[in-house]
Amino acid sequence: MRKIVSTFVGVMMMMLASIAFAYPAHLNGDSNYILCQGHMGGGYYVDRSSLVVKQYKPPVYIIAVDVVSVPDADSGKTKISTVKTYHFMYRYDQRNMYVPMEDPNSDLDWKYLKPNGTYAETGVAMPAGEIAFYLAYNMRFYGERAGFKDAFYDSI
Numbered sequence: 001m002r003k004i005v006s007t008f009v010g011v012m013m014m015m016l017a018s019i020a021f022a023y024p025a026h027l028n029g030d031s032n033y034i035l036c037q038g039h040m041g042g043g044y045y046v047d048r049s050s051l052v053v054k055q056y057k058p059p060v061y062i063i064a065v066d067v068v069s070v071p072d073a074d075s076g077k078t079k080i081s082t083v084k085t086y087h088f089m090y091r092y093d094q095r096n097m098y099v100p101m102e103d104p105n106s107d108l109d110w111k112y113l114k115p116n117g118t119y120a121e122t123g124v125a126m127p128a129g130e131i132a133f134y135l136a137y138n139m140r141f142y143g144e145r146a147g148f149k150d151a152f153y154d155s156i
Contacts, residue, residue: 022074023035023038023043023073023074024043024073025155026045026155027043027045027068027070027073027078027080028078031048032047032048032049033045033046033047033048033068034046034048034131034155034156035155036067036124036127036128036130036131037123037124037127037128038073038074039119039123039124041071041072041073041074041075042069042070042071042072042073042074043069043070043073043074044067044068044069044070044124044128045067045068045069045070046065046066046067046128046131046132046135047065047066047067047068047083048135050064050065050066050085051063051064051065051132051135051136052064052065053136054087055089058092059091059092059093059094060089060090060091060092061089061090061092061133061136061137062087062088062089062090063087063088063090063129063132063133063136064085064086064087064088065085065086065088065128065131065132065135066083066084066085066086067083067084067085067086067124067128068080068082068083069081069082069083069084086099086124086125086128086129086132087099087100088125088128088129088132088133089110090129090133090141092141095115095141095142095145096112097112097113097115097126097129097130097133097141097142098110098111098112098113099111099113099125099129113125113126113129115142115145115146116145116146116147126142126146127148127152129141130142130143130146130148130152131156134153134156135156140153
């Protein structure tokens with residue numbers, strides 16, 4: 001009996017911990033801040049109000065949007081530590097998304113974000129770019145190709 005109670009208590013504590021350590025879909029309940037990524041406790045939120053369409057020349061689109069980072073967002077913290085502006089170029093005809101190259105010695109201006117790339121390759125940029133395109137045009141860009149399910153768009 002003692003073993004059963006102990007197991008039950010352990011399972012309940014794990015369930016409570018998983019509830020307590022969840023990333024809120026919106027920072028401070030503000031729908032302008034949309035969760036795009038949670039990683040190792042830190043939450044990354046797209047600031048809807050910062051979105052700017054820089055170029056609208058179908059099939060090429062360029063969008064800029066701010067992403068704020070919040071350390072320990074999974075444990076209820078809400079203080080923004082950094083704000084970074086992300087720029088994205090989309091080739092809708094090819095369904096390719098790009099970010100600016102970080103290497104100043106590179107001949108290429110934009111780096112391709114593979115829809116099925118690793119976290120190291122896509123990190124915060126991929127979901128932020130998906131959200132930015134959806135906010136601007138109410139259309140999914142990579143969608144299912146990159147593993148973005150309906151629930152992802154429901155929170156936007």
